[in-house]
Amino acid sequence: MKNIQRVNENKLFTPIQVGRHALPNRIVMAPMTRNRAGSGNIPRDMNVEYYAQRASAGLIITEGSQVSPQGVGYPGTPGIHSFEQVAGWKQITDAVHHRGGRIFLQLWHVGRISHPSLQPNGMLPVAPSAIRPEGEAITHDGKKPFVTPRALEFREIPGIVAQFREAAKNALAAGFDGVEIHAANGYLLDQFLRDSTNRRTDAYGGSLENRVRLLLEVTEAVTEVWGADRVGVRFSPINSFNSLIDSDPDATFGYAADRLNRFSLAFLHVVENDFGGFQTRQTYDRMALRRAFSGTYIANGGYDRARAGQSLADASADLVSFGNLYIANPDLSERFAENAELNVPDPSTFYGGDERGYIDYPFLAPQPAPLGA
Numbered sequence: 001m002k003n004i005q006r007v008n009e010n011k012l013f014t015p016i017q018v019g020r021h022a023l024p025n026r027i028v029m030a031p032m033t034r035n036r037a038g039s040g041n042i043p044r045d046m047n048v049e050y051y052a053q054r055a056s057a058g059l060i061i062t063e064g065s066q067v068s069p070q071g072v073g074y075p076g077t078p079g080i081h082s083f084e085q086v087a088g089w090k091q092i093t094d095a096v097h098h099r100g101g102r103i104f105l106q107l108w109h110v111g112r113i114s115h116p117s118l119q120p121n122g123m124l125p126v127a128p129s130a131i132r133p134e135g136e137a138i139t140h141d142g143k144k145p146f147v148t149p150r151a152l153e154f155r156e157i158p159g160i161v162a163q164f165r166e167a168a169k170n171a172l173a174a175g176f177d178g179v180e181i182h183a184a185n186g187y188l189l190d191q192f193l194r195d196s197t198n199r200r201t202d203a204y205g206g207s208l209e210n211r212v213r214l215l216l217e218v219t220e221a222v223t224e225v226w227g228a229d230r231v232g233v234r235f236s237p238i239n240s241f242n243s244l245i246d247s248d249p250d251a252t253f254g255y256a257a258d259r260l261n262r263f264s265l266a267f268l269h270v271v272e273n274d275f276g277g278f279q280t281r282q283t284y285d286r287m288a289l290r291r292a293f294s295g296t297y298i299a300n301g302g303y304d305r306a307r308a309g310q311s312l313a314d315a316s317a318d319l320v321s322f323g324n325l326y327i328a329n330p331d332l333s334e335r336f337a338e339n340a341e342l343n344v345p346d347p348s349t350f351y352g353g354d355e356r357g358y359i360d361y362p363f364l365a366p367q368p369a370p371l372g373a
Helices: 002-013 045-053 083-098 154-173 188-193 213-226 249-263 286-292 305-313 324-328 332-338
Strands: 016-018 021-023 027-029 059-066 103-108 136-139 142-145 178-182 231-235 267-271 297-300 319-322
Touching: 002 305, 002 332, 027 332, 045 083, 059 083, 083 103, 083 154, 103 154, 154 178, 154 213, 178 213, 188 213, 188 249, 213 231, 213 249, 231 249, 249 286, 267 286, 305 319, 319 324
Parallel strands: 027 059, 027 319, 059 103, 103 178, 178 231, 231 267, 267 297, 297 319
Antiparallel strands: 016 021, 136 142
């Protein structure tokens, strides 16, 4: 049994081709909001060091980055829609590449999960339908109740697609190796996919075909910029985060995954669990979704070393992404390889703050001096 377990775990360290890129291992750093961008939502020096520290991952997927000022939903989160933001991200991609890593940018529009104080000219956040989320927005002045968003007009939809297209161009200019389209965790594209938030009666609502339309249009626009083999998509079929559910996640996300097959994307990245505060105890057929998508499948959701190795061994995933473990263990792949003890993450430093709990977690082995030191 021990030998079988060792083989299962070792598959984490076997190379794999993901789209255009040959990855040295199957350990992915998941996108994680950390709220440490500088003024103007511009990446800064400690963000450079944070990503460079984690360059030994097979692939880094960055925290979500807003595709436009309208897409902003939280303080201190980076964007990819201004010259200064592109320049800030270019320092990060250069640092990661210098240390031998590969890095994709996550393209993000929060939709209704925002607040007028975060929007241009104090405008209402936008959504597929005017349905207020439960809970509170996080603003520069603390938590405030979510507002009822404004339903996007039909004529505005091409503008949303254009925001993703321009952001994809900016990500290319910033030196990324690819991009991930964020269609998960209750944000704008997920709001269009799920029937609890999409009550539209036009060509973007109602039927599965209509609800998936915006995602497909965004994917087409982004792949025209990057080529499909450097683009991924993220789903979260049962995650209730941001008070979002779907009446039939198997049907919705199985259909969406099947429709994405026509692009031959680099990967589909799936949040398989429900970490939301609105626990619905929904279930779905994870393997059916995995079969519906014909390409590379990245699994996410509470995985540890042993469970990840087993999932790779039984082919229920091709790669596995890790979130909290990467917060506390910048050298996670090395620790996994040696089956070494892991640092324990400090949740009090997850969101916002300074270098503490961000770039000061210890490594197993001595590291190069911090970049710019």
